[in-house]
Amino acid sequence: MAAELTAHQLITQHRPTLDQALEAIRTRAYWSPHPEHPKAYGENGSLDAAAGKAAFEALLGSRLDLGQPGTDDFTGGEVSPYGIELGITYPHADIDVLLPAMRAGQKAWRDAGAEMRAMVCLEILKRISDRTHEFAHAVMHTSGQAFMMAFQAGGPHAQDRALEAVAYAYAEQARTPDTAEWTKPxxxxxxxxxxxxxxxxxxxxxxxxxxxTFPTWNGYPGLFASLATGNAVLVKPHPRAVLPLALTVQAARQVLAEAGFDPNLVALAAERPGEGIAKALAVRPEIRIIDYTGSTAFGDWLEANARQAQVYTEKAGVNTVIVESTDNYKGMLSNLAFSLSLYSGQMCTTPQNLLIPRDGITTDDGPKSYDEVVADLAKAVDGLLGDDARANALLGAIVNPDVKARLEAAAGLGEVALASREISNAEFPKAVVRTPVVVKLDGAKPDAEAAYMSECFGPVAFAVAVDSATDAVELLRRTIRDKGAMTVGAYTTSEEVEQAVEEVCLEESAQLSLNLTGGVYVNQTAAFSDFHGSGGNPAANATLCDGAFVANRFRVVEVRRES
Amino acid sequence: MAAELTAHQLITQHRPTLDQALEAIRTRAYWSPHPEHPKAYGENGSLDAAAGKAAFEALLGSRLDLGQPGTDDFTGGEVSPYGIELGITYPHADIDVLLPAMRAGQKAWRDAGAEMRAMVCLEILKRISDRTHEFAHAVMHTSGQAFMMAFQAGGPHAQDRALEAVAYAYAEQARTPDTAEWTKPxxxxxxxxxxxxxxxxxxxxxxxxxxxTFPTWNGYPGLFASLATGNAVLVKPHPRAVLPLALTVQAARQVLAEAGFDPNLVALAAERPGEGIAKALAVRPEIRIIDYTGSTAFGDWLEANARQAQVYTEKAGVNTVIVESTDNYKGMLSNLAFSLSLYSGQMCTTPQNLLIPRDGITTDDGPKSYDEVVADLAKAVDGLLGDDARANALLGAIVNPDVKARLEAAAGLGEVALASREISNAEFPKAVVRTPVVVKLDGAKPDAEAAYMSECFGPVAFAVAVDSATDAVELLRRTIRDKGAMTVGAYTTSEEVEQAVEEVCLEESAQLSLNLTGGVYVNQTAAFSDFHGSGGNPAANATLCDGAFVANRFRVVEVRRES
Structure with a gap:
């Protein structure tokens, strides 16, 4: 088939971006080719705010026919956490037809080589980037993220993570030359x-x-790492967050076809309500790689049962912040308040347990008792979320009834230092918007331990009173080792405590943010620079993104002949 | 403790070698810093032939006390395949004492950084290289390899593979900088x-x-990859091949101590006869990485049960050579005869199934029928092994009674085209030395398939009559997919057949040698250039050596602070 996109065109357009990405993962300095500001879009073929919104609205109630082989039905039942029914249906696949069809194009994709594959991936990302405003609404109305967060995390930040994965995949393949002359004296x-x-x-x-919660941000690294290393990719979205990945599959299929490849190299596996096809798909012999983000139970099941595949999982963890002392009490409180509030704590990186010595802490504002610290934090959260418009913009909506139920139950686990409030959303009256609850727990009490040593995903923070800094560090170690952690934070002015916390993070393999008081938060990581998770504790068996994330998605076959 | 070996000394001496190794794995051109010729040793502190032999003989009947903590006994019962009892005993460890002791030095080893660890590994390799003559006897009298092969494969080639692993490990760690300044506008x-x-x-x-069979060659890559990435390493040798790895552990402990590190970072776990400690060790929570070479049954068990560890396995496969046509009939026959004879076929890379069209093949010497090809190959093997001294030098000894039993049983599986002969060894009269058996099988018959579709480890080759080149290619595909393959060979002058074989190897992930007629054999791979196994078919889940072999042996922990 005649390619509309030639290799020359693609390389001219995208090779410089790839080279910058390769440089960024080496230096880990700040870099991104994807603008964060909504106003940056609208030129050079990208949709502006109005066009993006219109594109999203045009999708509502429609059938998104991706032209996939083996489509035996159309299905879909997404309801936005903001209350609107999306009414979009997606192809439901006969897997016995779709999987063989996905293999048909693999030889040509393999033979295209690592650079061409990277270029095609970057073109897919360009098309997605052009539709960032449309994706923002899609992410907002599936995850419940507020618009600006859906725009940034679901758009440029997700695209950054995808590009990072492509860069790692390319670099890994490029380590071995295409040919070698071997001459032994x-x-x-x-x-x-x-x-x-x-x-x-x-x-x-x-x-x-x-x-x-993060259909694109968490879905893209695996998708693009696998595609860039020559694999076909089947995307099984969460049934409540199909649209962002369906649009992604649509863009990928379009670009693949235009570049002369088989569009079936990327396909969607939407499921009927309650069908639960992930388990059946995961153990199919054709499936050789699995990327999963979700519950520990299913992640563990995949690792144990999908033995024919390389399995990359991001599961649950219990994230800790140690509050031992600070020279910027106000900065600490406002930084923590933001971390707890962002997207109603529905991030795998949100802190859950704040470990605070029961005898209080030292600060630049004088000594503060445990009770004062908790009360001041509660005030900081209240202040941050006092204005309803601002609260809505920060909190987003509760993603599903389970989170709401957990939030409501949390109040019964201990003394409530800050009660969760209901916030009304003028634009979307059906949205369930809630401020975080802060619950006081005594770290020494066994019933409290049952609470704080489990992940309580959602806007729930436990202010855990501990005996000492040493006690906090040991509890941190135990929490990471037994429960896993995507993030660890600590506030301390003591070099000794800092070293102890750092040593625990090194020994238990957890990513540490120290004394954040400004505009960077423990729950945020930046592609090309920060590692998301470590792959070395129970929260995740891989990190985004490193060599290990890509190196086993392909193998190298050597053919040797006498010269 | 005061280090006798300073970082400066080590870097001055070894950094240039590391840099050359890094360059070699990028270009994959020929390179080795370890001389293959026995006469190259004897200067600059290395043992010459006489001194190496004397060192080995001094070990016989001795207790090799490695000074390990938790040693509760000494054990050992190695009997050389050449008939002599080694009589050497090794520390038997109380694992509950040894494992905690091995962790004590990990922090300092971790904090030393990737370059210093690589330098220490290279110093260990230098000490081992200096003792290559001693190691040669140790490998010979545990594996049964003939002296020259034990010298080369057990010495410089194993050291090359170790250095290659160190280079990959260093490169992988060096991909991420130690520090970064991140500034986001x-x-x-x-x-x-x-x-x-x-x-x-x-x-x-x-x-x-x-x-x-290859205690050092197969043991070193995992040992050095793990050590170079900061892990402590416990070496559990095969009970019949303890000495080469015990000497390795001894050298490592010595160098670690001299460089100021805890020698317990490397330790030996010798076992009492029949104790079978590998299973118990493999599931200990302290064990986080396992490298294994051996049977498919135990390799599969490890992969399924040692879930707390990263498991790298090299298991059994069925290696195929397709003989379809050649323009160098004599070269092909002598190359194949050598491949089948080397170390009595006791290599995981030795061809087992020779697929030959039943209607014969075309050659530069005219058409040859299936029977003629098999008869000519039998003659070539006979010619190669006609002289007893040469036969001994090539065959080595049968490593254990299982191999001998399999060899004897093989004659009953089909028509014997070449019977195995007993060769006497003047120096070691007790050695069991046997020439390979070549058995004719009809590829279309189910009872024949039961034979050729199983690994028959040892000097057994099956000349399998197939219907056509297409039939051969399909049987190759099925063999790799179902049984795995460490190597594939093919002889063909047809571009079409060559492409078909190559495509199968690409699709099933197997390493292919085409039309070898000279001094390189399908069963040999060279470090820095050839991949040993692919990690993509059932014979092995990893290759020696690539990024995937090292990237998951460590994790990267990030600590970030406001600037």
Whole structure:
């Protein structure tokens, strides 16, 4: 088939971006090619705010026919956490037809080589980037994120993570040359001489199992890492967050076809309500890679049962912040208040347990008792969320009834230092918007431990009274080791405590943010610079993004001949 | 403790070698710093032939006390395949004492950084290299390899593979900088600025489970990859091949101590006869990495049960050579005869199934029928092994009674085209030395398939009659997919057949040698250039050596602070 996008065009347009990404993952300095500001869009083919909103609204109630083989039905039942029914239906696949069809194009995709694959991936990302405003609404109305967060985290930040994965995938494949001449001296005899060729070959079909809260941000790294290493990719979105990944699959299929490849290299596996197809897909022999974000129970099941596949999981963890002392009490409180409030704590990186010595802490504002620290934090959260418009913009909506139920139950676990409030949303009256609850717990009491040693996903923070800094550090160690952690934070002016916390993070493999008091928050990581998770504690078996995340998605096959 | 070996000394001496190794794995051209010729040793502190032999003989009947903590006994019962009892005893460990002791030095080893760890590894390799003659006897009298092969494969080639692993490990860790300044513009406001540090942290204790036939060659990559990435390493040798790895552990402990590190970072776990400690060790929570070479059954067990560890396995496969046509009939026959004879076929890379069209093949010597090809190959093997001294030098000894039993049973599986002969060894009369058996099988017959579709480890080759080149290619595909393959060979002058074979190898992930007729053999791979196994078919889940082999042996922990 005649390609509309030639290799030359793609390389001219995207190779410089790839090179910058390769440089960024080496230096880990700040870099992003994807603008964060909504107003940056609207030129050079990208949709502006109005056009993006219109594009999203045009999707409502429609059938998104991706033209996939084996489509036996259309299905979908997404209801926005903001209350509107999306009414969009997606192809439901006969897997026995779709999977073989996905393999048909693999040889050409493999033979295209690592650079061409990277270029096609970057073109897919460009198309997605152009539709960032449209994606923002799609992410907002599936995850419940507020618009600005859906725009940034679901748009440029997710695209950054995707590009980062492409860069790692390309770099990994480029480590081995395409050919080598091997000449071994044999003293006085003729040397032994071989001509060798090396080719990156894919594992097979990769399965991406998406999540409800960050369909693009968490879905893109695996999707693009697998595609860039030559695999076909089947995307199984969370049934409540299909649209952002369906639009992604649509863009990928379009670009693949335009570049002369089989669009079936990327496909969607939407499911009927309650069908639960992930388990069946995960153990299919054709599926050789799985990327999963979600519950520990299903992540553990995948690791144990999908033995034919490389399995990359991000599961649940219990994130801790140690509050031992600070030289910027106000900065600390406002930073923590923001971290607890952002997206109603529905991030895998949101702090849950704040460990505070029961004898209080030292600050630049004088000594503060445990009760004072908790009360001041409660005030800081209240102040941050005092204005309803601002609260809505920060909190977003509660993503599902389970989170709401957990939030309501949390108040019964201890003394409530800050009660959760209901916030009304003028634009979307049906949205369930709630401020975080802060519950006081005594770290020494076994019944309290049952609460704070479990993940309570949602806007729930536990202010855990501990005996000492040493006690806090040991509890941190135990929490990471037993429960896992995506993030750890600490506030301390003591070099000794800082070193102890750092040592625990090094030994238990957790990512640490120290004394954040400004505009960076423990729950945020930046692509090309920060690692998301470590892959070394129970919260996740992989990190976004490093060599290990990509190196086993392909193998290298060597062919050698006498020269 | 005061280090006798300073970082400066080590870097001055070894950094240039590391840099050359890093360059070699990028170009994959021929390179080795370890001389293959026995006469190259004897200067600059290395043992010459006589001194190496004397050192080995001094070990016989001795107790090799490694000074390990938790030693509750000494044990050992190695009997050389050449008939002599080694009589050497090794420390038997109380694992509950040894494992905690191995962790004591991990922090300092971690904090030393990737470069210093690489330098220490290279110093260990230098000490081992200096003792290559001693190691040669140790490998010979545990594996049964003939002296020259034990010298080369057990010495310089194993050291090359170790250095290759160190180079990959260093490169992988060096991809992330130690520190980064991250400054994100905020329009008119002050930029966000963070100082980030990144540190490679080890998984924990790595377990190396050694094999009988290539204790150093197969044991070193995992050992050095784990050590270079900051892990402590416990070496559990095969009970019949303890000495080479015990000497390795001894050298490592010595160098670690001299460089100021805890020698317990490397330890030996010798076992009492029949104790079978590998299973118990493999599931200990302290063990976070396992490298294993051996049977498919135990490799599969490890992958399924040692879930707390990263498991790298090299298991059994069925290696195929397709003989379809050749323009160098004599070269092909002598190359194949050598491949089948080397170390009595006791290599995981030795061809087992020779697929030959039943209607014969075309050659530069005219058409040859299936029977003629098999008869000519039998003659070539006979010619190669006609002289007893040469036969002994090539075959080595049968490593254990199982191999002998399999060899004897093979004659009953089909028509014997070449019977196995007993060769006497003048120097070691007790050695069991046997030439390979070549058995004719009809590829279309189910009872024949039961034979050729199982690994028959040892000097057994099946000349399998197939219907056509297409039939051969399909049987190759099925064999790789179902049984795995460490190597594939093919002889063909047809571009079409070549492409078909290559495509199968790409699709099933197997390493292919085409039309070898000279001094390189399908069963040999060279470090820095050839991949040993692919990690993509059932024979092995990893390759020696690539990024995937090292990238998951450590994790990177980031600490970020406001600048």
């Amino acid at each position: 044999q003293g006085k005899r003729d040397p032994l001489a071989l001509t060798k060729t090396f080719k990156a070959v894919p594992r097979g079909i990769a399965l991406v199992i998406g999540c409800n | 905020q329009g008119k406001r002050d930029p966000l600025a963070l100082t980030k540090t990144f540190k490679a942290v080890p998984r924990g204790i790595a377990l190396v489970i050694g094999c009988n």
